[in-house]
Amino acid sequence: MIFLGGCHTAVILNPSGQIGASEKTIIIVAAILMLIVVLPAIFMTFLFAWKYRESNKTSTYKPRWQFSRTIEITIWLIPAIIITILSILVWITSHTLDPYQPLKSDHNPLTIQVISLDWKWLFIYPKQQIATINQLVLPTNVPIHFRLTSDSVINSFFIPQLGSQIMTMAGMQTQLFLIANKPGTYHGISANFSGLGFAHMNFKTIVATNNQFERWVNKVRRNTNNTLDYQQYEQLAKPTINNPVEYFSPIQSNLFFEIIHKNMTQK
Template sequence: MFIRKLINALLAGVASVMLAGCEGGVLDPKGQVGADEKYLIIVATCLMLLVVVPVIVMTLFFAWKYREGRDHEIYAPKWSHSTKIELTVWLVPIIIIVILGVITWRSTHDLDPYKPLVHEKDHITVEVVSLNWKWLFIYPEQGVASVNELAFPTDVPVEFKITSDTTMNSFFIPQLGGQIYSMAGMETKLHLIANKPGTYDGFSANYSGEGFTGMQFKAIATEDEADFDAWVNKLKQQPRTLNPASYQALAEPSENNPVAYYGQVEPGMFQHILMQFMHESHHGTEHKLAAKMNMEAEK
């Protein structure tokens, strides 16, 4: 127990020095998942530095010690094999690799994006759709939707169900941790939580065309659930309704799209978007996705 606390204290000290000035990214987490990922990055980096730093130091030292002109530093080893050196050269990296393997194995399962977060509060569901070049967020339980603005209460786990209208994108909120791809006709999942209220940057981490740089959104972690309810009520005052017709208009490519709200959402919209290329009632739908992707590629 003492050793673990000592290691954590040393890692915290090293991190405070190495990461001074880093704000707003993966090394400045504001949620449980992000904090776990930061810890994993620091531990893995420190373990690898146990090999990298001595190798660099010895390389520079030997280059200086046996440089040309130092005749009194003649390098003339009288041995052809050293068991101690062989053990050091092979055993240390093997131990580090084993430790990294164990850490990777455990963290891969603990940080599985599909795995719901263990929490005393029930999660809320947000359905995410990536379009060219904007983000649509549907709240099926609240019956509202927003474009390029995401909100959720602090200390409440969020389950994101994610898909794409056309090209593949990557849903990413660096300070909350994790990123996962959005793909047309497929549903991926991501579970996150914000432990501190604030407004965090979100964007696509996968290049998707000329409007990619403007494909950003704000993720708002409200102070409490009451503030989140107030945000939802604000959306409900908006006259627009998200239905198949309005969605088709929204799906048209646009760059640097402003924030927009929908006061009502037709039930099953996310499933409609997810399956829009699978419906038998649409003539030639098996070619629709390919055509849209080709059109964007040609632009």
């Protein structure tokens, strides 16, 4: 797993965000701790098979051997210590990496509302009054507060190089805090099978400098005359595969919460 870090496709081990970097550390530490048990076990399997082979006449033969205090202490104490360390690690990181936990920063969080559809992603920037399909643009070093829901089946929102995945469910709202520390273009995916177009339910995540982000927002506002109200949304929500990137502005107020309420009240 550690050697895979040199492969550009092993994106989880090549993080570009604070949460992703913390998760990489956990993966590596946990792998090393487990290898303390696994590697000696594999080594001894081959060692014993070679040393006590039938043709080896010099190996010690003890047919009545039953117990060794040293072996018993070793095989129980070392795994117990490792399990204890892993338990403490899991307890601490379950709280520090809680997806609902706001991230400390000098910048105010940017709220983005996310709706998983068949088979595309809708991103609403309520404060900026813009929305996009299958393209997510983020400023560097600014905490992002994602509010997520689904207007279809259960799905999973995941940008591997930035951090945690989180489920989206109809009639419910989940939350996720992430932060991107390096400008670049990253791959976002659906991490939960959702039907025919699942394999194409990807989106591009562009992390830009703060000035670039502001220019992009102004460009979308200025060059887009495509209002996203509830009526337009109903057309947009129809199933499509490989939906191209689209931009909308302005956005109907509270559209995100209307969609949640609609799915809460459906029978």
